[in-house]
Amino acid sequence: MFNRDQKEEIITPLPKKIGIPRAFSYYNNFPFYYGFFKSLGFEVVISDKTTNKIINDGSAVLVSDSCFPLKVYVGHLLNLLEKGVSTIFVPSLQSISFKVNNCSKIRGLPEIIRNVVDIPFNMIEPTLDKTEEIGFYDFWEETLKPFGITDKKVVKRATKAGWEMYDNFLAMTHSGIDYKLALSTALEGRKINNTSRKEGYWLSVAIMAHGYNLFDERISMKLIEKLDKMKVKVYTSLQVSPTEAKSAIEGLGEIQYWANEFELTGTAAHFMKRENRVDGIIALSAFGCGPDSLMVDEIAYHAKRVQMPLLHLTIDEHTGEAGFMTRLDAFVDMLWRKKRMNIVKNINNLDLVQPQESEKETKQTKFSQSITKF
Numbered sequence: 221m222f223n224r225d226q227k228e229e230i231i232t233p234l235p236k237k238i239g240i241p242r243a244f245s246y247y248n249n250f251p252f253y254y255g256f257f258k259s260l261g262f263e264v265v266i267s268d269k270t271t272n273k274i275i276n277d278g279s280a281v282l283v284s285d286s287c288f289p290l291k292v293y294v295g296h297l298l299n300l301l302e303k304g305v306s307t308i309f310v311p312s313l314q315s316i317s318f319k320v321n322n323c324s325k326i327r328g329l330p331e332i333i334r335n336v337v338d339i340p341f342n343m344i345e346p347t348l349d350k351t352e353e354i355g356f357y358d359f360w361e362e363t364l365k366p367f368g369i370t371d372k373k374v375v376k377r378a379t380k381a382g383w384e385m386y387d388n389f390l391a392m393t394h395s396g397i398d399y400k401l402a403l404s405t406a407l408e409g410r411k412i413n414n415t416s417r418k419e420g421y422w423l424s425v426a427i428m429a430h431g432y433n434l435f436d437e438r439i440s441m442k443l444i445e446k447l448d449k450m451k452v453k454v455y456t457s458l459q460v461s462p463t464e465a466k467s468a469i470e471g472l473g474e475i476q477y478w479a480n481e482f483e484l485t486g487t488a489a490h491f492m493k494r495e496n497r498v499d500g501i502i503a504l505s506a507f508g509c510g511p512d513s514l515m516v517d518e519i520a521y522h523a524k525r526v527q528m529p530l531l532h533l534t535i536d537e538h539t540g541e542a543g544f545m546t547r548l549d550a551f552v553d554m555l556w557r558k559k560r561m562n563i564v565k566n567i568n569n570l571d572l573v574q575p576q577e578s579e580k581e582t583k584q585t586k587f588s589q590s591i592t593k594f
């Protein structure tokens with residue numbers, strides 16, 4: 221007899237439209253996501269730029285001691301639902317290589333969303349967990365299953381399209397093109413060379429921060445733009461390759477534990493090296509973030525050892541621009557005074573040498589004069 225329980229479940233594939241919250245992995249991976257989904261004919265919708273409403277909406281449904289970026293993420297997801305997007309990509313990025321983990325919020329993102337958002341929608345929730353041997357292709361195959369795409373060759377072709385866009389983006393940011401321009405150019409399927417060599421910077425700093433904190437202009441309060449206006453050259457993780465970040469971490473005698481470690485410890489360590497040394501380091505982290513506090517402490521220890529000034533800015537939904545600016549101003553002012561003192565010290569050292577040189581010169585002049593006279 222026909223057994224109803226054994227009947228294969230027929231699931232209607234979802235339409236090819238996907239929402240991506242402009243938060244968390246968006247800031248690192250969006251060129252890949254876009255290239256991947258577009259190559260398969262998807263309509264890709266992203267949430268609006270972060271606003272106070274988005275922050276407040278996210279904060280309203282989470283417990284108050286959740287980290288700030290998580291509140292922002294939830295706000296963006298609600299924004300997509302408000303726009304009528306009913307299928308949203310919420311990946312669970314557990315570990316990016318063997319025993320290199322993300323924090324519990326990023327690992328458990330689908331579970332958190334399920335528990336705090338009570339509006340029904342289709343959650344696309346693939347898992348990447350290289351420690352448990354759930355790899356990159358497994359992740360994308362799981363992503364596409366609800367849309368009825370199961371052919372492995374098709375999945376591989378789409379990942380190739382994703383990599384092409386992502387590699388263009390990285391090549392541009394690595395050459396010094398700013399984040400926004402590199403992103404928009406990569407999404408158009410183009411690549412440009414960095415021809416603008418802006419000069420006239422007096423100081424240089426490296427910022428250690430997650431992409432989702434630094435490149436979200438509302439969260440970072442346009443930190444990069446502010447520093448640029450103060451004639452401070454800014455370096456970020458986008459100018460450091462994974463190989464450079466890894467070797468810099470090892471150079472400090474540390475190991476990579478957190479998935480985002482290259483953006484923080486790796487970047488700071490790279491720019492603390494003698495050959496890449498900047499005038500100072502700015503750590504930008506979210507209030508209540510466990511991994512960041514460990515990484516910032518670690519870098520603060522090494523920065524002190526090599527006498528590199530470090531400013532730690534913490535952000536949350538209540539951070540005011542005035543206080544943020546005062547601390548930044550004071551730090552840049554201190555860097556400038558330090559630099560000036562070093563310049564003066566070097567000039568003084570030259571002065572100590574000069575009398576001997578000029579003495580020599582005088583002796584030589586007198587000697588040659590006496591020869592002429594003779």
Ligand code: SF4
Nearest residue numbers: 287289323325506509
């Ligand atoms: S790493 Fe920190 S800021 Fe990022 S999600 Fe985890 S706790 Fe939040």
